[in-house]
Amino acid sequence: MSRQRSSSxxxxxxxxxxxxxxxxxxxxxxxxxxNIIVCCxxxxxxxxxxxxALALRAAERGRKVVVLTIDPARRLAQxxxxxxxxxxxxxxxxxxxxxKDVGGTLDAMMLDMKRTFDEVVEGQASPEKAAQxxxxxxxxxxxxxxxxxxxxxxxxxxxxxxxxxRKSGRWDLIVVDTPPSRSxxxxxxxxxxxxxxxxxxxxxxxxxxxxxxxxxMTAGLSVVTNALTKVLGAQVLxxxxxxIAAFDTLFGGFRARxxxxxxLLQADGTAxxxxxxxxxxxxxxxxxxxxRLEEEHMPLAGLVVNRANRVPTGGLxxxxxxxxxxxxxxxxxxxxxxxxxxxxxxxxxxxTRLVARExxxxxxxxxxxxxxxxxxxxxxxxxxxDLDGLRLVGDLLTG
Amino acid sequence: MSSTTPNETDxxxxxxxxxxxxxxxxxxxxxxALALALASRGxTVLLCEVEGRQGIAQxxxxxxxxxEERRVASGPNDGGDVYALAIEPxxxxxxxxxxxxxxxxxxxALDRFGVVDFATTIAPGVRDVLLTGKVYEAAYRNKRxxxxxxxxAIVLDAPPTGRIAQFLNVNSELAGLAKVGPIRTQADSIMxxxxxxxxxxxxxxxxxxxxxxxxxxxxxxxxxxxxxxxxVVVNLVRSNELDDEARDQAVEDGLPRGLIEExxxxxxxxxxxxxxxxxxxxxxxxxxxxxxxDEQRKRINELDVDTYExxxxxxxxxxxxxYELAADLCEQGMA
Numbered sequence: 060m061s062r063q064r065s066s067s068x069x070x071x072x073x074x075x076x077x078x079x080x081x082x083x084x085x086x087x088x089x090x091x092x093x094n095i096i097v098c099c100x101x102x103x104x105x106x107x108x109x110x111x112a113l114a115l116r117a118a119e120r121g122r123k124v125v126v127l128t129i130d131p132a133r134r135l136a137q138x139x140x141x142x143x144x145x146x147x148x149x150x151x152x153x154x155x156x157x158x159k160d161v162g163g164t165l166d167a168m169m170l171d172m173k174r175t176f177d178e179v180v181e182g183q184a185s186p187e188k189a190a191q192x193x194x195x196x197x198x199x200x201x202x203x204x205x206x207x208x209x210x211x212x213x214x215x216x217x218x219x220x221x222x223x224x225r226k227s228g229r230w231d232l233i234v235v236d237t238p239p240s241r242s243x244x245x246x247x248x249x250x251x252x253x254x255x256x257x258x259x260x261x262x263x264x265x266x267x268x269x270x271x272x273x274x275x276m277t278a279g280l281s282v283v284t285n286a287l288t289k290v291l292g293a294q295v296l297x298x299x300x301x302x303i304a305a306f307d308t309l310f311g312g313f314r315a316r317x318x319x320x321x322x323l324l325q326a327d328g329t330a331x332x333x334x335x336x337x338x339x340x341x342x343x344x345x346x347x348x349x350x351r352l353e354e355e356h357m358p359l360a361g362l363v364v365n366r367a368n369r370v371p372t373g374g375l376x377x378x379x380x381x382x383x384x385x386x387x388x389x390x391x392x393x394x395x396x397x398x399x400x401x402x403x404x405x406x407x408x409x410x411t412r413l414v415a416r417e418x419x420x421x422x423x424x425x426x427x428x429x430x431x432x433x434x435x436x437x438x439x440x441x442x443x444x445d446l447d448g449l450r451l452v453g454d455l456l457t458g
Numbered sequence: 459m460s461s462t463t464p465n466e467t468d469x470x471x472x473x474x475x476x477x478x479x480x481x482x483x484x485x486x487x488x489x490x491a492l493a494l495a496l497a498s499r500g501x502t503v504l505l506c507e508v509e510g511r512q513g514i515a516q517x518x519x520x521x522x523x524x525x526e527e528r529r530v531a532s533g534p535n536d537g538g539d540v541y542a543l544a545i546e547p548x549x550x551x552x553x554x555x556x557x558x559x560x561x562x563x564x565x566x567a568l569d570r571f572g573v574v575d576f577a578t579t580i581a582p583g584v585r586d587v588l589l590t591g592k593v594y595e596a597a598y599r600n601k602r603x604x605x606x607x608x609x610x611a612i613v614l615d616a617p618p619t620g621r622i623a624q625f626l627n628v629n630s631e632l633a634g635l636a637k638v639g640p641i642r643t644q645a646d647s648i649m650x651x652x653x654x655x656x657x658x659x660x661x662x663x664x665x666x667x668x669x670x671x672x673x674x675x676x677x678x679x680x681x682x683x684x685x686x687x688x689x690v691v692v693n694l695v696r697s698n699e700l701d702d703e704a705r706d707q708a709v710e711d712g713l714p715r716g717l718i719e720e721x722x723x724x725x726x727x728x729x730x731x732x733x734x735x736x737x738x739x740x741x742x743x744x745x746x747x748x749x750x751x752d753e754q755r756k757r758i759n760e761l762d763v764d765t766y767e768x769x770x771x772x773x774x775x776x777x778x779x780x781y782e783l784a785a786d787l788c789e790q791g792m793a
Binding site (some may be wrong): 101102103104131132133134209282283285287289292293295296336338339340341369371372373374375379383386387397398399400402403404405407409410412413416424440441442444 | 697
């Protein structure tokens with residue numbers, strides 16, 4: 060549904076493929092004006108690892124950092140000391156020593172979506188009312204599985220961390236990972252979707268009987284309530300009404316918070332990094348994102364392309380390598396050559412082809428979005444699951 | 459119909475193939491390839507997506523799919539067909555209301571008052587019941603529904619592994635919300651199909667730590683929800699250009715540089731130092747990756763499910779590539 064909003068493309072209407080301007084990641088991290096970095100992009104492109112690596116690098120360059128992750132790989136979470144889902148930022152073990160000379164710190168936390176939602180309710184309602192809401196089955200469904208709750212709560216938590224940072228001075232940089240949404244844009248829309256729902260006509264219909272005057276029950280309304288009773292059953296409808304009646308007083312607060320977070324994202328101290336892999340789908344999603352951020356006047360710092368194959372050295376072309384491999388295979392005496400040579404040549408040909416394809420995809424992206432700086436992160440041959448791995452990612456990201 | 463007798467396949471009695479996988483593993487591609495593979499056996503297949511991404515249209519290079527079954531591929535000589543459908547919860551709800559309650563005007567009123575929007579975006583259980591409900595309707599169409607097409611198999615490009623058990627377990631998602639009532643009855647009948655041997659939930663993964671972990675977690679969750687686990691499709695498998703010995707040597711920088719140099723020279727390539735360094739580095743990185751993949755493959759084998767492997771296509775996925783993958787699935791007995 061978010062997709063339908065930006066129906067037309069935004070960007071130059073003519074342009075040849077070319078390289079993107081380089082993204083200076085260290086300059087971004089070192090800039091004290093940068094308070095928030097949001098990593099977004101489609102699922103499976105390495106957002107979480109990128110966010111963690113940036114946070115670690117910033118800390119070791121003297122920033123006081125907190126990183127909010129959504130769903131890190133288990134071993135990475137363990138190595139960052141955040142396998143306990145308790146919604147509280149904790150110092151990452153093994154960082155203090157290295158970062159202390161430059162005055163940096165690193166805290167990390169994993170988002171507990173339901174806990175965050177509960178806390179918002181508890182913070183806004185009287186204790187009795189909060190208890191009543193938390194026990195309602197509709198609230199439980201909404202807070203644990205509404206498509207968009209995770210996105211919304213990630214932004215809510217960001218708002219809280221930002222407020223904390225302001226007050227206590229504990230952090231000067233917040234790095235946020237975004238949930239692996241159906242669409243990368245969901246987290247921008249979630250607050251608005253929730254508040255427009257809370258404002259919706261249907262809510263007012265449901266509230267009408269609770270609020271009294273029967274004159275509101277127009278003919279149209281009774282058609283609706285009858286139909287609902289028929290489909291859902293009277294019990295469900297009653298639960299729904301009591302949930303909405305209880306939640307009613309909180310609507311204003313929710314809307315105000317969503318609006319504030321949205322403004323925070325638009326502020327100068329925020330930098331969005333769109334993360335992608337050099338694949339058509341991921342780059343298409345990245346392009347949607349870039350266009351949407353521009354539309355909403357959100358500060359876009361650049362694009363990070365993960366998992367790029369390294370450009371082969373030595374100047375051997377794909378065709379040369381394949382032809383040579385064929386010639387080796389065709390040699391009458393099989394023992395004459397080392398069996399690995401043909402294999403090496405074919406690997407090289409494969410790599411060269413992949414790199415050409417990836418470069419082409421990136422250049423097409425750059426042609427459509429010429430002003431978006433990009434950093435290309437070479438694919439690693441091993442998984443990242445500890446701080447050293449994250450440091451390596453940081454090094455590679457910065458050149 | 460093709461004249462050859464179809465081989466016995468691993469999922470002969472399955473009507474509903476649910477395909478899930480972590481983001482980036484290519485679950486839509488695998489779902490499409492599976493649909494083609496089934497159709498190649500002469501079946502009429504429906505390929506559904508539920509996430510509003512129009513991934514099927516992109517793969518088959520056709521305009522965005524409406525909420526309507528459209529043929530996207532058909533075999534020669536009256537062979538099988540693949541129809542595609544993008545299920546939208548809003549449209550499914552209105553259709554559902556019309557079909558079961560003959561609501562007509564009232565249905566439109568519901569829409570006007572934002573009820574449809576409410577039901578499909580806010581009450582998550584309701585949304586999933588509607589999506590799976592449409593699949594159920596297509597699966598159990600009978601001759602009485604006039605003009606409706608009947609399918610031999612349905613392939614569902616489902617939400618990602620992290621959400622699959624919750625998505626399919628519509629019953630428990632609704633449990634807190636609707637203990638009785640018509641929507642509950644509907645959920646119960648969907649659940650009966652989903653838990654039956656007529657359904658198989660296949661998981662797509664790649665040979666990397668996190669996707670394999672999610673696959674293992676997903677299987678455990680499916681078992682816990684009593685949902686039938688199908689096969690694991692290992693996607694994007696790298697080609698195997700070096701044998702075990704050469705890979706060991708490559709990792710330890712022990713490949714015979716001198717011999718390789720001679721070989722190259724003999725076939726007309728003048729090797730430079732950087733060229734040799736480059737080739738050996740590529741070999742080492744390849745070997746390290748393969749070692750890691752072997753570890754993951756071992757973990758997958760321990761899951762004790764049928765597994766299938768699909769190659770990484772160097773040129774990416776186009777329609778031709780999709781047919782190639784479908785043939786691979788046929789060869790391995792998945793369809």
